[in-house]
Amino acid sequence: MTTAVHETKAGQEVTYLEAISQALDEEMTRDERVFLMGEDIGPYGGAFRITEGFQKKYGEWRVLDTPLAESGFVGAAIGAAMMGMRPVVEMQFADFISCAFDQITEVAAKNHYRWGAAVPLVIRAPFGGGVHGGPFHSECPEGWFFHSPGLKLVAPSTPYDAKGLLKAAIRDPNPVIYFEHKFLYRRLKAVLPVEDYIVPIGKADVKRPGTDISVITYGAMVHLALEAAAVMAKEGIEMEVLDLRTLIPLDREMIFESVRKTSKAIILHEDNKTGGIGAEISALLAEDCFDSLDGPVIRIAAPDTPVPFSTPLEEFFLPKTSDIVAAARKLAAY
Amino acid sequence: MTTAVHETKAGQEVTYLEAISQALDEEMTRDERVFLMGEDIGPYGGAFRITEGFQKKYGEWRVLDTPLAESGFVGAAIGAAMMGMRPVVEMQFADFISCAFDQITEVAAKNHYRWGAAVPLVIRAPFGGGVHGGPFHSECPEGWFFHSPGLKLVAPSTPYDAKGLLKAAIRDPNPVIYFEHKFLYRRLKAVLPVEDYIVPIGKADVKRPGTDISVITYGAMVHLALEAAAVMAKEGIEMEVLDLRTLIPLDREMIFESVRKTSKAIILHEDNKTGGIGAEISALLAEDCFDSLDGPVIRIAAPDTPVPFSTPLEEFFLPKTSDIVAAARKLAAY
Amino acid sequence: MNLDIAALKTIKRPDLLQMYYYLRLTRTLEDRITALYRQGRIVGGVYTSNGMEAISVAYASVLERDDIIAPFHRDMGAFLVRGITPGEVIAQYLGKRGGPTKGKDGNVHIGDLKRGIIGFVSHLADNLPVATGVALAFRLRGESRVVVTNTGDGGTSRGDFHEAMNFAAVRKLPVVFFCNNNQYAYSTPLSLQMAVRDVVDRARAYGMPGEIVDGNDLAAVYLSAQGAVHRARAGEGPTFIECKTMRMHGHSEHDSAKYVPRKLLEEWKQKDPIPKAERLLQELGYADEAHFREVEDRVKKEVEAGVEFAEKSPLPEGPETLEGVFATEDEVTR
Amino acid sequence: MNLDIAALKTIKRPDLLQMYYYLRLTRTLEDRITALYRQGRIVGGVYTSNGMEAISVAYASVLERDDIIAPFHRDMGAFLVRGITPGEVIAQYLGKRGGPTKGKDGNVHIGDLKRGIIGFVSHLADNLPVATGVALAFRLRGESRVVVTNTGDGGTSRGDFHEAMNFAAVRKLPVVFFCNNNQYAYSTPLSLQMAVRDVVDRARAYGMPGEIVDGNDLAAVYLSAQGAVHRARAGEGPTFIECKTMRMHGHSEHDSAKYVPRKLLEEWKQKDPIPKAERLLQELGYADEAHFREVEDRVKKEVEAGVEFAEKSPLPEGPETLEGVFATEDEVTR
């Protein structure tokens, strides 16, 4: 095996960002069909420096700087994928995925259903707020794609999941949108296994077990949920934090199992509330866990506005630990 | 007042399609800021002939044939709207709205929030299945836009609502997507008021009152719900059929009022189930009507696939009256 | 373009005869489908290449077995040359299991990677970026394969055309862009579609060689395609080929095309590609009237056999709707 | 382009002096913002027009009061010429209520219809179709107003560029497209962006007149803009103007731009638009060193006053997040 772009010693901590970088590097070494496309990913190493050093190792075709044209390069990745390549495309910010919306929903998502062509494509989308990005550099676009049959969506919350889910996404024979949270890039560190591993697509994860209230969430919000759970534990309420990890296909069994156990559910996401993924989960609970529920299913999410720029506005916009605590207290009293 | 493009005598029935055409004609006569853009809407009168005769009456600039470029002409409509015009843009089929997705969600939806520019724009989107259109001429794209703060969405189910909602949309100072159901175009007829009227955006409508189960729906599905209600009435179950008419902003009061009365809810739509509008309504009920609910909130919707072409497949795909009846019987027994 | 006899002689007799056969087969097949449509036996719309058959017959005939085509909706000839049978085409139109998409999609939405065909997406120009990606895969793997794609004059107005042309040119990819300039996009004449006289002018904006060819001249299109494919295969990059032609039917069979001046159609009737090809074959001494009648009989029989095949082919069953949203690993191209 | 003295003399002395003032003001203001950024006092990223100020100062100076601009992210000069004050700009950068977007959006996302400025959308080229629509409104109403828009070299690769250019050309709309060709798009050099040497080659594909101008030459850009605006106002349609220039800072202030050869920067340093403008003013006998020092002092004071204004301006309060998603009728332009 060739040496890694960035060497990591056993036992050394890596960030969420480095975990993504490692996954790309290892998959490119493992499988020569894997290649990268995007804006400024070559000599520059990408806006967030995830592919720094990659072009030196893999050359300018496997780490391919594209013109500024998201629809064009996603379309190209679809074509290459159908020819048996494994493209991983980078959106410079998830927000710009709207420019490739048509290619993703009409071409990538439907090709296999319509005429049987597999499209093993990964689109990396650095998403989310809390970074003073304003309306066009903070978006959570997962809700749009949640409603497009044929796509898989994943959103890791830890370095371990970030690496394992990206590897699984690259090895998946379908188009997968990989939502990596910008806020977590350099804020989380962990020691990762030395050996190759994947986190299977479609499997949620209990990030903290509990018996009284289920908090169902994903992405950066997982950490708020954990904070809230710590607060509530002091009040004698044990919250279970369920990290979806995969948004499509949803791990219904695990969601239902958790809620049947606790009888109470909070759904938490950073995306806008109306039409967000929380709505679907609430609806699934209403359909399948109605008899187990001991209280209303509460959604905590951003309000229905674009992401505002100014600090006090963005703070108001983003869900807060205190929102979760308040909801948990309300539910506990039910 | 100038003569209408197509004269209608008092008491004469008009189709859903003609109702749309009348609304456009009357608004263009009433307000010279109103103009139309789209592919083949001029001499040809549009793929569905809604603007037949319009160019003769209003000239080739107010009924403007565009190049084949949805993003470009929606963008242009946004610019004109910001200058005080009232553009009404036609998608040849709603399916092609994906090509203008970026302009709609990133520009039209956010301009007012970001910097205060009103965008009084209407996009007409002929949507829905049952017409042997296959995956690209049958789509229900409303779910995508349901999750984009800044847009209003309407979807009439009758000629009366079609005319009144289109007039309201044209007079609204915001971007409104007007989902007109292709299946209903020539299948529904009604006598419309002679005088000018609008159907206010944001107001649902009870299409059949009932006391036992609420069916919350919109578009072509309203008529299936009415059929099912007639069947159930024979069994002594009175279903209330609530036609949302406006999808954003939702008429929560009316939804809650109906469900508080009946304690049981079925949500019905033709769009794919996962992440559809039904999920949001179910979640709202879980949040606000939990204590009133006497049974699970049931969603009836298309499965999570593209719209298949072949007749038996499309029939399987589309919700059926029998699905509603089955769900109603199940709920009634709860 | 004036073809000299020496150039014409470079096309082998059997190749030219075979193309003539496909020209005839295409015409007869599409005429038969049109007849079925008029009898109300076709599901959905019918789009023909009547008068334009030479283009896709010729470009497909230039290719090697493992080359790829990404055709648009007037390329029936290319399907046939690639081995799709008349029976499969009619089955596709009827939504039967025997069609290449097994009823999932209809009419000209034929895709089959085994026969090197990328399935058409209704959203015009969407497959152009996809074609560049097919070429990119070839380039990445150092294969000497090429991809040929086609678009209408209208399709060149879309952003995806621009992004695909640019990317192909920047990376000198082995792709040939055909443009079927039939002077109308649905009802929209070229003058409302673009402000240049020749679509080929667009190629220059990308630094890509462009050519104009008589699209009704089988041999001319063949030679032009051959040159471009040869350059692409040799690593010399993409070419844009504008085929001047005329749409002789309506946009689809329900359109009477009143907006096209009858005189224009009369003129182009004189340039019909079939008699033109026959004159050429006679001039070259490759075939006589008797041969033409023989081919006519043969294709008629083949088409009738196709109708029979299609009618016997079963319809898919409802639950098949749910199959195929996602691909499995064994379906990935290798 | 070689400017003869006669042409230069057509620019009135006060106009040239005023432009010189704005050139200075732009440079000083952006330098000050950069300094604030280095002190960690700016919220979010900083994008400057350093070395390229002449372009937007010049095009904005050509316009009448009721003309419209749709600038991109390197057009600070245009904001200032249109009457946005340094204080407002800094307040915008700080997310203060005193910024034109009141904290809803940041940095160069300044929009204000009262001062004829369409707010920039991050998604590059999105505002080009919007600009064509502004022009369309003028055309529809028979007004002799024009709109000027600007894009980077990178932005011209996007589909929306294509769709906008084409529509403007087909309908001969009163719009001027500037292109700020600063040779890089973030880290991507022109050679990976397009296969033509001059961006202006693209204009020809639309049948639109195109020009190349020295973007660092205030007078040259002014004269070019004047000609194009004049033609647009006279109903002669759109023009594309490529300004050759160089980005002298990183893409944004966090980018050290190591990928740009130092020699190239050295070269362009010699062509700085400010000394160039000073030499011109001296040659024409319009101003001397003393005047330049006076302007320098004046703009410094204005910028410091701006810093003070911005710092005093209050931050918005959290709940303002929820305001302004929808417009009210009185906000519509009339």
Ligand SMILES: Cc1ncc(C[n+]2csc(CCOP(=O)(O)OP(=O)(O)O)c2C)c(N)n1
């Ligand atoms: C993006 C998109 N918009 C609109 C349509 C509807 N439509 C189908 S074919 C057509 C005209 C196509 O014209 P052209 O590209 O010239 O091809 P032709 O049919 O003339 O061969 C239109 C507008 C579409 N298929 N895709």
Ligand SMILES: Cc1ncc(C[n+]2csc(CCOP(=O)(O)OP(=O)(O)O)c2C)c(N)n1
């Ligand atoms: C659609 C889109 N994709 C990606 C980006 C991220 N991005 C911001 S600026 C930039 C480079 C712009 O280059 P250019 O158009 O040449 O303008 P310049 O900054 O050089 O003036 C990129 C890639 C974006 N803003 N929009």
Ligand SMILES: [Mg+2]
């Ligand atoms: Mg055409």
Ligand SMILES: [Mg+2]
């Ligand atoms: Mg640039």
